[in-house]
Amino acid sequence: MNEIMKNRMLYLIFAIILILPFVLQDVNFQHITIMFLIFAGLGEGWNIITGFTGQTSFGHAAFFGIGAYTSTIMFYKFGISPWIGMILGALFAAGISAVVSYPCFRLKGHYFAIATLAVAEIIKQLFVSWDYVEGATGISIPVKPDSFWMMQFHKSKIPYFLIAYVLFIVATLVAVAVEKNKMGYYLKAIRESHEAAEALGINTTRYKLYAMMISSAVTAVFGTLYAQYILYIDPFMVFGLDISMKIVLLTVLGGLGSVYGPIIGAAILIPLSEYTRVFLGGTGKGIDLMIYGALIVIVACFEPRGVLGLFRRTKKRGAQYAKTTA
Amino acid sequence: MMFLQVVLTGVLVGSVYSLVAVGLTLVWGLMDIINFAHGDMMMISMYTVFWLYTLLKFDPFVSLPISAGITALLGIVIYKLVIKRVVNAPGLMALLATFGLSLFIRNFAQFLWTPNYRFVGESILSGKRILIADIVIGLPQLIAALGSILMTLLIALFIKRTKTGKAIQATAQSRDIAELMGVNTEKVYAVTFALSGICVGVAGTLLSGIFPVYPEAGAMYGLLAFVIVALGGFGNIWGAFYAGILIGLTEALGGFYLGTQFKYALAFLIYLLVLQFRPKGLFGW
Amino acid sequence: MPRPLLEVQNLTMKFGSLVANDDVSFVVNEGEIVSLIGPNGAGKTTLFNCISGFYKPFSGKVIFDGKDITGKSTHQITSMGLTRTFQIVKPLKDMTVKENVLTGAFLHANSKREAENLTDQVLRMTHLWDKKDMLAGSLTIADKKRLEVARMLATKPKMIMLDEAMAGLNKTEIKEAMELCVNLNKNGMTLLIVEHVMEAIMPISNRVVVLNAGRKIAEGSPQQIINNEEVIKAYLGERYYAKSRQINGGI
Numbered sequence: 001m002n003e004i005m006k007n008r009m010l011y012l013i014f015a016i017i018l019i020l021p022f023v024l025q026d027v028n029f030q031h032i033t034i035m036f037l038i039f040a041g042l043g044e045g046w047n048i049i050t051g052f053t054g055q056t057s058f059g060h061a062a063f064f065g066i067g068a069y070t071s072t073i074m075f076y077k078f079g080i081s082p083w084i085g086m087i088l089g090a091l092f093a094a095g096i097s098a099v100v101s102y103p104c105f106r107l108k109g110h111y112f113a114i115a116t117l118a119v120a121e122i123i124k125q126l127f128v129s130w131d132y133v134e135g136a137t138g139i140s141i142p143v144k145p146d147s148f149w150m151m152q153f154h155k156s157k158i159p160y161f162l163i164a165y166v167l168f169i170v171a172t173l174v175a176v177a178v179e180k181n182k183m184g185y186y187l188k189a190i191r192e193s194h195e196a197a198e199a200l201g202i203n204t205t206r207y208k209l210y211a212m213m214i215s216s217a218v219t220a221v222f223g224t225l226y227a228q229y230i231l232y233i234d235p236f237m238v239f240g241l242d243i244s245m246k247i248v249l250l251t252v253l254g255g256l257g258s259v260y261g262p263i264i265g266a267a268i269l270i271p272l273s274e275y276t277r278v279f280l281g282g283t284g285k286g287i288d289l290m291i292y293g294a295l296i297v298i299v300a301c302f303e304p305r306g307v308l309g310l311f312r313r314t315k316k317r318g319a320q321y322a323k324t325t326a
Numbered sequence: 327m328m329f330l331q332v333v334l335t336g337v338l339v340g341s342v343y344s345l346v347a348v349g350l351t352l353v354w355g356l357m358d359i360i361n362f363a364h365g366d367m368m369m370i371s372m373y374t375v376f377w378l379y380t381l382l383k384f385d386p387f388v389s390l391p392i393s394a395g396i397t398a399l400l401g402i403v404i405y406k407l408v409i410k411r412v413v414n415a416p417g418l419m420a421l422l423a424t425f426g427l428s429l430f431i432r433n434f435a436q437f438l439w440t441p442n443y444r445f446v447g448e449s450i451l452s453g454k455r456i457l458i459a460d461i462v463i464g465l466p467q468l469i470a471a472l473g474s475i476l477m478t479l480l481i482a483l484f485i486k487r488t489k490t491g492k493a494i495q496a497t498a499q500s501r502d503i504a505e506l507m508g509v510n511t512e513k514v515y516a517v518t519f520a521l522s523g524i525c526v527g528v529a530g531t532l533l534s535g536i537f538p539v540y541p542e543a544g545a546m547y548g549l550l551a552f553v554i555v556a557l558g559g560f561g562n563i564w565g566a567f568y569a570g571i572l573i574g575l576t577e578a579l580g581g582f583y584l585g586t587q588f589k590y591a592l593a594f595l596i597y598l599l600v601l602q603f604r605p606k607g608l609f610g611w
Numbered sequence: 612m613p614r615p616l617l618e619v620q621n622l623t624m625k626f627g628s629l630v631a632n633d634d635v636s637f638v639v640n641e642g643e644i645v646s647l648i649g650p651n652g653a654g655k656t657t658l659f660n661c662i663s664g665f666y667k668p669f670s671g672k673v674i675f676d677g678k679d680i681t682g683k684s685t686h687q688i689t690s691m692g693l694t695r696t697f698q699i700v701k702p703l704k705d706m707t708v709k710e711n712v713l714t715g716a717f718l719h720a721n722s723k724r725e726a727e728n729l730t731d732q733v734l735r736m737t738h739l740w741d742k743k744d745m746l747a748g749s750l751t752i753a754d755k756k757r758l759e760v761a762r763m764l765a766t767k768p769k770m771i772m773l774d775e776a777m778a779g780l781n782k783t784e785i786k787e788a789m790e791l792c793v794n795l796n797k798n799g800m801t802l803l804i805v806e807h808v809m810e811a812i813m814p815i816s817n818r819v820v821v822l823n824a825g826r827k828i829a830e831g832s833p834q835q836i837i838n839n840e841e842v843i844k845a846y847l848g849e850r851y852y853a854k855s856r857q858i859n860g861g862i
Contacts, residue, residue, distance in 0.1 A: 297423050
């Protein structure tokens with residue numbers, strides 16, 4: 001019963017998001033909703049390995065970049081549809097994440113986190129000095145007429161929004177499916193205690209690997225979408241620590257380990273960063289990021305359990321109140 | 327000869343890395359907090375030296391106590407205002423706070439002083455160099471390295487010998503038990519942040535004569551310091567020291583033989599390789 | 612003729628130069644309750660860790676259900692039907708009691724529904740049903756130990772190993788734990804118990820194995836053990852002797 005109720009909440013959120021860009025037909029606002037969907041989706045992916053499984057990744061930009069570069073290069077060099085690039089990118093990301101994280105899974109806690117950061121930085125450096133992918137210059141995606149197959153739309157942002165929306169829902173439902181099934185329980189057991197998980201018959205390495213592969217595939221998908229939306233990528237932009245950390249920040253802010261966390265976090269952080277950028281970024285003096293940073297600090301200091309923690313606490317208090325008065 | 331020159335350069339650079347990492351490992355080992363703003367504190371020290379030089383014609387070496395004092399103070403302020411509130415927060419919330427702090431400090435610097443590169447023109451050392459056989463050693467680099475090593479030594483002695491240092495060690499083992507033993511752990515945390523600030527303050531001062539001063543100046547050092555701290559083993563001062571030298575060497579040798587564009591990638595690669603054999607860092611247990 | 616379920620053969624475990632287990636051999640037959648006792652530092656927990664795959668033994672063999680499990684990983688050993696609890700309990704803190712048990716139940720279940728049915732069954736058997744929606748982290752120590760057992764039972768083991776499952780419990784709780792062991796044994800479960808609480812396990816054990824300083828110094832029925840000179844000298848002492856009389860009289 002409880003589970004159905006919870007899912008209803010999720011569908012309600014999906015419905016509200018869908019009407020947003022049609023209610024407020026402002027280009028800026030539509031842009032923010034697209035960015036919100038991309039980052040909420042990225043958060044859902046990251047949550048699988050870090051929120052559920054407890055393996056902190058500071059290097060998800062690696063998979064984001066792999067997604068972005070795979071589709072972009074296939075399109076740029078061979079004119080292949082980004083949809084095919086998206087699928088291949090997700091597969092690549094899953095494969096590469098498996099190869100690089102397998103040896104890292106022996107590392108515990110922060111040692112693992114720093115290793116993921118190192119992996120992403122290494123991949124970034126390799127792309128910077130790789131001439132075939134235009135190195136540090138980056139790639140401007142050749143402009144083509146509006147087409148779904150080529151994932152390019154110039155007349156309106158609505159098609160991008162719809163694609164982002166569908167991908168976001170897929171990412172969220174993947175997270176829900178993982179969480180509600182055997183795998184979710186296994187991942188959480190690994191998070192809580194490695195030894196206990198092993199004693200329960202869980203092949204911890206294998207499940208961590210599955211979690212990492214699913215997580216990075218989801219991340220790569222949004223990399224492709226991002227590239228097609230911005231129509232330009234370079235290694236610093238898509239492989240940078242900024243992207244990795246933005247995903248971390250919004251999920252932690254919203255609520256780590258909950259499907260709602262990334263949605264809440266992205267709903268706060270993305271408009272905040274985009275609006276400060278629009279209103280204050282023009283000066284080139286960094287006021288926007290300054291305020292953005294300060295607000296993050298304030299939220300972290302006053303709501304150390306994440307926004308979802310705040311909801312839960314108020315709900316609990318309400319429940320306690322109901323109990324005492326009954 | 328060239329090889330020796332490169333090795334020496336690596337060791338010199340590595341020594342400064344070590345000092346930055348020592349400051350980070352203190353906080354990390356004690357409070358299990360990843361301080362993303364660590365490199366930005368160093369940048370503040372560099373700006374302090376720059377302004378004292380530009381406005382008051384202070385030589386960087388005269389500014390050293392002032393800039394170290396300012397970063398120490400900054401460390402305490404950061405602890406009191408931010409870290410104190412998140413030190414017991416679950417999950418990665420503390421990290422969120424320090425990341426926000428880093429963004430704030432970096433962009434505050436950009437707001438006040440623009441993103442332009444600035445240089446501390448003349449110091450008593452600039453341009454001076456020592457020649458031993460064919461090996462050239464820049465005096466500023468040499469002093470930076472020696473100063474860093476000295477500072478690391480002082481910090482290590484402080485932790486090992488003084489009462490406060492012992493209180494820090496005890497708190498790192500278990501905060502609750504240290505409290506029971508009568509240690510004021512709040513104070514210990516504040517002191518550790520001040521020490522961490524002094525480390526980057528000194529490192530920043532020593533580097534300001536060699537490198538340009540700009541808001542992102544500390545970013546790469548901060549990032550490398552993460553890797554060095556983990557490579558040395560969290561909370562291990564000498565671990566951080568040797569790991570810093572190792573990373574400096576890797577960078578110099580890798581940069582020389584494979585091309586400078588790969589030097590950071592190699593530093594990160596060394597971390598991944600070493601951790602395969604020592605999953606808790608070189609000196610971790 | 613009893614069928615041996617677990618055979619430990621000449622097992623030796625070293626940490627550097629420290630020998631934690633020295634040439635230990637014993638057998639646990641199907642349907643038995645065997646206790647492993649010994650003073651602190653005798654190497655009981657190390658032996659558990661070697662059997663359950665957390666450590667790879669330096670030499671020797673562990674045979675379970677006719678298969679060599681030496682050096683196999685813990686999850687493989689659990690899947691084969693041999694599982695354990697931990698001396699220092701490891702509840703999955705942020706999960707509810709029910710979710711804890713359900714995690715174990717997935718091992719041999721083909722569907723979530725099947726796992727849930729098994730979970731309900733185990734929760735009732737271990738008297739945790741009323742607390743099924745509490746977070747595991749908020750349980751009392753007695754309930755946490757019970758949860759360890761419940762979670763383990765959900766993996767449908769053939770044999771379970773309890774590592775000091777009764778330490779820190781009060782008399783009533785110990786009695787409940789004993790009853791649970793006896794009930795499980797009646798339903799065909801084989802048990803290997805490491806315990807300090809002698810009065811609890813002596814009455815329920817079929818056989819007792821005594822370790823001291825890493826070596827096996829005695830093996831036999833509880834009666835034989837409490838009369839064994841060497842054991843008394845090494846470990847039990849007069850104090851226990853008097854106490855056990857008292858307790859046995861009480862039951």
